Amino acid sequence: MKAARLEDGVLEIQDLPTPTPGHEEALIRISSTGICHSDLHxxxxxxxGVPRTGVIGHEAIGIVEALGPGAERYxxxxxxxxxxxxxxxxxYWCGACEYCLRGEPRHCSQTKGIIGTFAEQFCVWAKSLVKLPDSVGDEEAPLACGGLTAYGAVKKLLKHHIQPGRAVAIVGAAGGLGHYAIQIANAFGYKVVGVDIGADRLEFVKSMGAHLAVEAExxxxxxxxxxxGVDAxxxxxxxxxxxxxGLKLLRRGGLFVAVGLPAxxxxxxxxxxxxxxLKDPTLIYSAVGNVQDMRELVEMAASGQVKSHIGRVGALSELGAIFDELEAGKYVGxxxxxDLGS
Ligand SMILES: [Zn+2]
Ligand SMILES: [Zn+2]
Incomplete structure (x- = not known):
């Protein structure tokens, strides 16, 4: 099968053996895979400290092609x-440690990442899969990380008692995650202030439904x-x-939710x-979400409340070029x- 690999930071398309699904794993034939800023980083x-050698890619939609022992339950x-x-x-998460049991599987000491979806086939723990209705098309692959990360961040506003109707700033609103956050925060009833740079990007922010679209400066x-000041x-x-x-925009007692991971x-x-x-802010970090968040987000997508804006489509062989375009901010969303086969 074809797969993209980094060799000390250099991107190569290689022919690798088809993986065999292990205990409770499913082999997926990838139909579409999204490009996340993390892949570029x-x-x-x-x-x-993060190695630059190995397979990459971590958001995808596909078809279950084979099951390992025990996976038929899921x-x-x-x-x-x-x-x-x-x-x-x-x-993968264990489901039984103190973190898993309090709903934070990200901190599970046995967690294993999904990494390597820039490939024709990929093995994944079957329990972490979410079935898709036909109304959610293959172009929605970026819901898997971009959408879920935005959903997880917006959902934390409720946990921190930010009431619907309050003003919330989204910094980096035209990007791969920001454009989801605008739609999700709107659906939750917040007044969205989308912040980005440049007239084109702000127009896009407005078109996603932001109450206000403003230049960073x-x-x-x-x-x-x-x-x-905004509540969050x-x-x-x-x-x-x-x-x-983001810190500067907060009103007193506001909530700061960090999601981006600068170099x-x-x-x-x-x-x-x-x-x-003076400001007494609450500072939190929000990373992706849990499997229940993914199910809820798929429902939102199925009902038309959230839609991926795909600014660029390409084949696996174009991955390097797409990285360059992402770095230069050449597309929105x-x-x-x-096309994983060419
Ligand atoms: Zn990602
Ligand atoms: Zn655990």
Whole structure:
């Protein structure tokens, strides 16, 4: 089977043996796979300590082609499924440790990631699969990480008692995750302030349903004037400037939800203790979601409340070119590979 691999950061399309599904695993024939900013970060070596050799790709839709022992309890051959990062860390969680039992499988010490979906076939723990209705097309593969991550972040607003009707800033609103967050926060009843850079991107933010679409450099002034600060900022930006802005936009006692993962070279999030005292924000990180979140998101997509905006479609052989375009901000929304065989 064809698969994309990084060899010390250099992208290669290789012929690899078809994997064999192990205990409770399913072999999936990939129909479509989305390109996440994380794939680019790994390829570029942005995160110190993350290896730049190995298979990549972690969001996909496909068909169950074979089952390992025990997997028949969770999936059937022929099922059309989304390979959501439903265990937060990915494809496996133990279900019995203190983290799993309190609904945070991302922290499970036995978690195993989903990685390697830029391939014709892929093995995954069958319990983490979510079946798709026909109304959710193959182009929705980016729901698996991009959509789920946005959903997980917006859902945390409810957990932190941010009431519908309140103003919420989405920093990096035109991107692969931000465009989902606008739709999801709208569906939850929030007043969405979408922040991004450039007229085209802001027009896109508006078209996704944002109450306000504002340039990053004007955001602080507009948000202060319109709302006296937002109740929550969700920061999808991969730049530290986006993190700083997210904090700045908050009203007193606001909630800061970090989602983006800037390169190590971007430095640290800084907060002056006196500002901390004055503003008294709650700071949290939100990574992907759990398998129940994935099921809920699939329902939202099926009912038309959430739709992936696919700004680029290509074949596996175009992956390197798509990375360059993503880096240069040449398309809005998400890119999808729908031809894994060439
Ligand atoms: Zn991702
Ligand atoms: Zn666990």
């Amino acid at each position: 790994i390829a570029r070596g942005d995160w110190v 999936a059937a051959i022929g099922d059309r499924v989304i390979l959501g990062l439903g265990g937060s860390g990915g494809g 004007d955001a602080a002034e507009i948000v202060e004037r319109e709302f006296g 900022s969700i920061v999808f930006s991969a730049r530290m400037a986006g993190f700083d802005l 190590t070279s971007e430095g640290n999030l800084e907060l002056n203790p006196f500002e901390f005292f 998400r890119a999808v590979i729908n």
